Amino acid sequence: MNHIADMYSLLLFISTIIAVGLSIYSIKSSPMPGSKYFAILCGSVAIFSFGYGMELQSESLKVALFWNKFQYLSGPFIGLFAFFLAADYTGNKKLLKSKARIIVLLLIPFSITIIRYTNDFHHLYYTSVLYTSNGFFNILIKNKGPLFTYYMLYLSFIMIYSSVIYLKTIFNSSSINHVPISIMIIASLLPWLSIYMNISNTAPFGIDYSAILLCPSAILYMFGIFKFRMLRTIPIARNTVFHHSKDGIIILDYNENIIDYNEAAVLIFDQLTDKYLHQKIYNLLPELMERGTLRGENESFDFSFTKSGIEHYYSLENIRLNTENDYTLGWIFIISDITKLVNNQKRFEVYATIDDLTNIYNRRFFIELFNQEINSAKKTKDPLCLIMYDIDFFKNINDKYGHQAGDEILRYVVATSKACIRATDIVARYGGDEFMILLPETKIDDAIALAERIRSQLEMGYCIYDNHKINITSSFGVTGFENYTTDLSVEVLINEVDKTLYQGKSSGRNKVTFRSLTQATSGS
Template sequence: MSDVQILLSGTLFTITLIALAIAFHAFTSMKTPGARVFGILCVASAIYTVGYAMELMNTSLHAIDFWGKFQYVGLSFIPALWVLLSIDYGNNRARYNNVFYFFLLMIPMITVFMRFTNEVHHLYYTEMSLVSNGHFTLLQFTKGPWYYVHVVYFIACGSYSTRNYIVLSQKTKALMRIQSLIMASASIIPMIAILMNVVGTFPYGVDAGPFAVFFVFMLLMFGMYRYNILSLIPKARDKAFDWIQDGVLVLDMNFRLIDMNTAAKKYFRQLTFLKNGAELEDVFAHQETIARRIRSWSTDPQRVSEDLSFEIEDELSGSLRHFNVRLSKLYENAIQIGTIIILSDVTASKNMMEQLANLARVDEMTGLMNRRYFFERIHYEVDRANRNGSSLSLILFDLDLFKNVNDRYGHAAGDLILRNVADCCRQALRNVDLFARFGGEEFIVYLPDCSLTDAIDVAERLRSSIEKEITFYMGNEIRITASFGVSNHDCAIQGECLDVNELIRAADEASYIAKREGRNRVQMHIRPIESTSGV
């Protein structure tokens, strides 16, 4: 065997081993659509290259013809498999029907049949003989009609696959575009090889196809190592990327936008008008503080990830929307290459939490604060009054003969009266006053910075408003009155008042006197409230 023959055969055997190794990886490790087709394509390529390596090592026409037929078991199906891979790579298998796949695979099967039975019909090679190129023996043949059918089919499949990859590259972004272009380039190489075979321009007169496989697999291996090619089908990636409900932004090391998903555009309408390469400040046009914090965080090598939060006003509804921001540095080979920003719209959950908190402190019937929340607030207010030495007053009132209303008109009418009383009294109070439903038909009002005289005036105003209030229910006009008790503590004169229950007890006692003395009246607490300390 000549040195050239050994070099060429050894190269082909090496290509075969590479193809089989990649096929094994595809069958055992790749879990994405198209992995199985890619594995079969590698096996078909291995059959083609090892068959041609054996053809170059033999010298008899019978052995060379045998290995030539062996090659076509793989070679015939390479164009169809490359088309199938381009379809799976774009996740478009469902777009094609069974008729398409039948005709796609029918021609390779006919080609195999034509090559194996060529001695009978001579439609693939009309003549075959052996010649020497000065280094080794080669098969020389005259091309038959089906040979050209195979060439046209090969080029058509290669062109269609290239077209699929180019179209996909235009629909995808950043890394996925590079992957698609690598696959498109790999589709072009075999077409160039088959055209070189047709015109006979490859050195030593050998078949250019098996050596084209070498360049294809070198390109694919580069893509797999450098760009993680075939690890994720791009269209599936784009779907997953866009199906994520969180907004995702990808920035390079210069804080320029290089990728984003659909959710991000929905959250920030300005992104619809921005192109890749936009500055961070343009992305967060109305959130300069967030942009500054991202820049500061990204340049700190000790901080790998961070959580932020901010709120923006919705341009359409005018309501506030709340976001949590997750920052994460993007690394490749331990070197930071960018930043990923994940934006989660937590408006609904935040509003729900606020609603739950509101339910915990608001009386459902009247919309006033409930008893528990009133006690939380009044303790704080009394502490403030003690610090400032101010006067504080408390009004407690109870609806007169409310049970009679319920018995006569029903509980629905009673509920309506409670709501009407709450509404009319709320309008007569200050924003700083605490107004709560204390229980049943009993209400309580805390008046900060209010003297006893002023508190009596407020109580009288409330009493008058309730007396004038008319509740219309099922054709009935229902009127009701209330009895009021007022208590007061002047911290500047009496010292600290730390016993809230004593203040409430005094007002309750006064309201009881008001009821006893005829109802629908205001009664102040007569005896002074004792001061306590250390409570």
């Protein structure tokens, strides 16, 4: 063996020492994205480099084969650890979350190691091995079998895939991060040069250069991880926000195809899986088709759908990704769950219109509906009547049985009233124990008959509270008009029905008193 071989072997042993040093440095340094896998990767490179250095120093076929097998304790795993490093460094943690994926990825290098160690039985990895000298090195001339090709294809795929992960990160990050990520790309591609030479049998002097190239590759990895550690904060932070956001995020390319999504999006769209990748967004969200194709400007809209029998509401914000020249690169969809907000708004709307004790319209909303009905009557010339009534001696009931009993009686009066009225009639709690019933398209005689029916039902019935049968009566005032005149209004009708009710109570309770707006007559 000449000085060239000695120098090359020395370089391999120096590479081993450097790799060990880098591994120790990584372990002792503060944790950084990718540093854990970088330490394992450097340890594997050290084993491989040392083994190949010893193989070149061997002086017999038996010793050379021993050190060749020694390299396979780590060699098949180097590409895998480079992939783990890429995923961890760029924040693509979801690539490492699937236990099934990890197991499959680990089984491949394990199988290659087993195949190499059992080659003497099947000769599918090396069909034959010769020990010879080419004038510079004592080398093993290996005739490669089909399983060696399988190993090279695996290494090519895993290393190129690692580089693709870095490339995707460059496109999704600001220019300040391009330098460290570019270093990581170069580091991941360097060993692939030796893979190409091994596959094409073009390696000078017939030796394996991967052991030498792995050392500068590891050094570049170190610079990318530790030297530029502060520059990695932004893309890692962005990636973390993407995957941990409570809002669903879906990324589209310029053809409106889905290219990525986060876990929150899966929680919103139960059917969203990887089968939707590279498919049109309209397949997932047909509501967009109704709005037409995506336009250039940013836009937003709300939509809803039913999940497990419950209506869910969402707000979608569409953000266009464009270049400095305003060329569309794609879109980001941010989907926020607004179900609680919408339900709260509905609840507030109900609170604004409904009396929470009796579950009928409150005074404010009743006046609003009253104005609508009187305006309608003005246009249609239809009759309109109003009933006002209260509970006789309600204060005495509260004093005797308590306010909870009074609340129960109010609900009882409402239930009795609602059982007598039409769907078009409007009943409301006007205040305290006072109630109003607005009767559209109703003549005064029909309104009086309805008031009498409710009065009779209340008189004949009773309310049960705390094992007490509580009998009640009510007094009613009725007013209305057959034809609208300009001097009629909500205020006029309420004032008239209030006077009518007061007049009836002054002459004796538990009766119906009525007053037409064109003539005044009393009855019971």
